Amino acid sequence: MSSEGEREMNASAIEAATGASHDEAIERVMRRLGPYVEIETPSRSADAIATLSRRIESELRDAGADVQAFDAPDLGRNLRASVAGTQPGLAPLVALAHIDTVHPIGTIEKQPLRSIDGRAEGPGIFDMKAGVALLVEAIAILRTRGSGPRRPLRFLVTCDEEIGSHGSRALIRDAAVGAEAALVPEPCLPDGAVKTRRKGVSTYRLEARGRAAHAGIEPERAVSAVTEIAHQILTVIGAADASRGTTVNVGLIQGGTASNVVPADAWATIDVRFATAGEGERVDAALRALRPKLAGAAVRVELTETRPPLERTDGVVRLYHHARTVAAELGVTLPEGSTGGGSDGSLIAAFGLPTLDGLGPRGGGAHAVDEHIMVDDLPFRLALLCKLLETL
Numbered sequence: 001m002s003s004e005g006e007r008e009m010n011a012s013a014i015e016a017a018t019g020a021s022h023d024e025a026i027e028r029v030m031r032r033l034g035p036y037v038e039i040e041t042p043s044r045s046a047d048a049i050a051t052l053s054r055r056i057e058s059e060l061r062d063a064g065a066d067v068q069a070f071d072a073p074d075l076g077r078n079l080r081a082s083v084a085g086t087q088p089g090l091a092p093l094v095a096l097a098h099i100d101t102v103h104p105i106g107t108i109e110k111q112p113l114r115s116i117d118g119r120a121e122g123p124g125i126f127d128m129k130a131g132v133a134l135l136v137e138a139i140a141i142l143r144t145r146g147s148g149p150r151r152p153l154r155f156l157v158t159c160d161e162e163i164g165s166h167g168s169r170a171l172i173r174d175a176a177v178g179a180e181a182a183l184v185p186e187p188c189l190p191d192g193a194v195k196t197r198r199k200g201v202s203t204y205r206l207e208a209r210g211r212a213a214h215a216g217i218e219p220e221r222a223v224s225a226v227t228e229i230a231h232q233i234l235t236v237i238g239a240a241d242a243s244r245g246t247t248v249n250v251g252l253i254q255g256g257t258a259s260n261v262v263p264a265d266a267w268a269t270i271d272v273r274f275a276t277a278g279e280g281e282r283v284d285a286a287l288r289a290l291r292p293k294l295a296g297a298a299v300r301v302e303l304t305e306t307r308p309p310l311e312r313t314d315g316v317v318r319l320y321h322h323a324r325t326v327a328a329e330l331g332v333t334l335p336e337g338s339t340g341g342g343s344d345g346s347l348i349a350a351f352g353l354p355t356l357d358g359l360g361p362r363g364g365g366a367h368a369v370d371e372h373i374m375v376d377d378l379p380f381r382l383a384l385l386c387k388l389l390e391t392l
Helices: 004-018 022-038 046-062 125-144 169-176 225-237 277-288 314-329 344-349 375-391
Strands: 066-072 076-083 093-098 114-116 119-121 153-158 181-183 194-198 200-209 247-255 265-274 298-307 336-339 372-374
Touching: 004 022, 004 375, 022 046, 022 125, 022 375, 046 066, 046 076, 046 125, 046 153, 076 169, 093 125, 093 169, 093 344, 119 125, 125 153, 125 372, 125 375, 153 169, 169 344, 181 344, 194 314, 194 344, 200 225, 200 277, 225 247, 225 265, 225 298, 265 277, 277 298, 314 375, 372 375
Parallel strands: 093 153, 093 181, 194 336
Antiparallel strands: 066 076, 076 153, 114 119, 119 372, 200 265, 200 298, 247 265
16 A cells, blocks of 8 residues: 555545444454453363353354354363354355464463564464454454344354364364355464465374394394384485475484394384375375385384365365455455465365465464564454455
8 A cells, every 4th residue: 555545545444344443443352352362272271271162152142143062071162153144045154263272371471461562462362362353353343233244154163273173173074064165264474365275284103113132242133123214214205295395204203222222113203294185195105105124124104193285276266366355445455375384274175165264363473482463454354354254
């Protein structure tokens, strides 16, 4: 925006969409967001997560949503909110968010919620409690003005995204049935871009079994599991393909019991990132085809975690173009981009739903001590969500 008139037009459009001035919109979002951050919710802290879940449930009910809670043993509590559409005959829209974080209880004492130099800081504020607050506020705004989303809205608030979404995958699958598209207010990219691609991620455990013996007295009787796994690692990393965006990382390795014992056991963990489902299948086949290099050794590969990619399909492109048009009406150019990390958006996209991720605010420091959002971005993100709900 290069002129004063364009800045005024942008502010006017955002105010029309949110029913609030720039500063009022920030205040309204932060009023919701502050308590979300101060209730610390690391994954598997079931009681703390349930406390925040109940608060959000109450706010969604106040905003006119019909809310169901689903207890997740040892994990917390998932929510599914349903909001009536102004055109109820249309296929539903899905929104996904999570409230678990990676920060342990007590982080808030060392990293308190505070605003400084245009930033709001606090554990979990960027990933992704700000996105939750924005979506709850958007639903409330539409109710206040007697409107609502154009399509019926299914809003899932999950409690275990940071540890693989195993307790919420069935809810995500159910939400996808018969739906038109999905929106995910995870953090945007550093330049403000939404995410139209996410790499899939699979984690494997590679084990090698050999035969132990004294390293000085009977080394000829031994089969070194460490030597075997070293051979295997060279093969494993060869499965990477930079031209296709496929990376393979051996992040942990361990073996043996003492320096004078030829080790009988060794293991390594493997992280695979892939842009397409086909690439994930190719690497999976390569890892499962591993065979021992040393006579008398054995190897075993186990898939311990997987999350599919969010691929830039024609449906995703159409969804992005709609969002870009809406953003332009608000005076903002909305770019698109990709990321190597996964989200629940990847899971629902795997069920065939066009999915637009990264609709949350600018910020940084995800999972770090300087986690923060840029508060001046909140009014635009709020207006964008309001208009997407009304127009999709």
